[in-house]
Amino acid sequence: MRVENIYRYPVKGLTAEALEEVTLTPGACLPHDRRFALAQGDAPFDPAAPTWLQKRHFGCLMVNERLALLHTAFDPKSGQLAIRPPEGPPMLGDTRTEAGRAEIAGFLAAYLGEEARGTPRFVEAPGHHFTDVAVKCVSIIGLSSLHALERAIGQRLDPLRFRANVYVSGSRPWSEFDWLGQEIQLGGARLKVFKRIIRCAATEVNPETAVRDAKPPQSLREHFGHADLGVYAEVIEGGRIAVGDALEPLEGELH
Template structure:
């Protein structure tokens, strides 16, 4: 039996994970305050009144801006307060519901990232819109959550000969107790966790973002290349579509419904 071992959300695209004891999911909107905000590059055109999904390359993100991994961020949905720390010291704490608070965040990242921000980045948000990587594929992918099978991470560690921090993969749900790569066969199958119904949408292909060490903010691996070399694919993890409203908590058991031919 697979068990949920950790849960995370990422309120601002590209910034640090927030561990939570439970996540509340909704079929209509996915995970609240996950990739709710993004820092659009100074050259990016984004209209909050008419939002269109954009490739992650239009925003600050780890694939191009590994310096982001050196920051620890915390967002309070009730107050709108975003706090940024580094090595335990608070660098910024601003209210994102106020224009001056958003401007302070933008100016911070303009100075912190430097020329790679392509000018002053804009902190953007839009109603019923999420800045997930899959948003460019379909609305279902925009609202999807991501899952990592820790046994697959260990299988990759065995082949590469080094420790791999699971947070490199920036998933919402981490599970253990499965066979390595079992999640690769979940596409189109229903997954249940404590009464919550999900369905496998697609395997998660990996890019250079996973090469950034979340503890050191250094690019110290080439995991997509290692995946291709050792397993003949570049996938690790799976996107799950939310089929019903409900909650998942650390310690919950996960079940995968059999395929039709399996049940026959």
């Protein structure tokens, strides 16, 4: 199997950023992946004592599909986050300062309008990631599984609907489910697959148009008897991964 794409999502629910290569660290997500989030005003998130919360507490495509129309870019060196809305002037905010985070939160809250609950906060917490599961991990999708779904429904689905970190080709449909409890070699890193990814309403949103023009969870259940696409894997041995690298299940090396 071959790595075709690597993505990070610096702000939960916002733009994917393609990477040619990245270094994985044991027990961690991709660097800067889901580092920031827009916490709704009623979200009980405390940056000083961060704990995992369900996605409904944050701006997310499951509820706020209009977020797909925002184009964002994050510069880890400067801490600057650029946001370009579909209409009106863009903004550049400094994620490192309280004033900059407040400016970003105000911009996003104004854009969401009635979907913003209370006074949202643009938040981060060192070492914390706003992922959909409590374990720090990497999400992987076999493109053959996605293509099987596309054939079943007769519709092309942008892979970015599913917001995975790594997309691989060269496997048979659904073969990634066979890796559960097993180690895989991904480029120079070793990971252990621990969970299938159950898909939610976020995947209904077309990332180009922000229109809910498909129902992947429902279609998966109707055609395949489950609502899963992709797997989560925990990094147990760090290393560099790059587009073009191989992914190999390590059969016989179960732990």
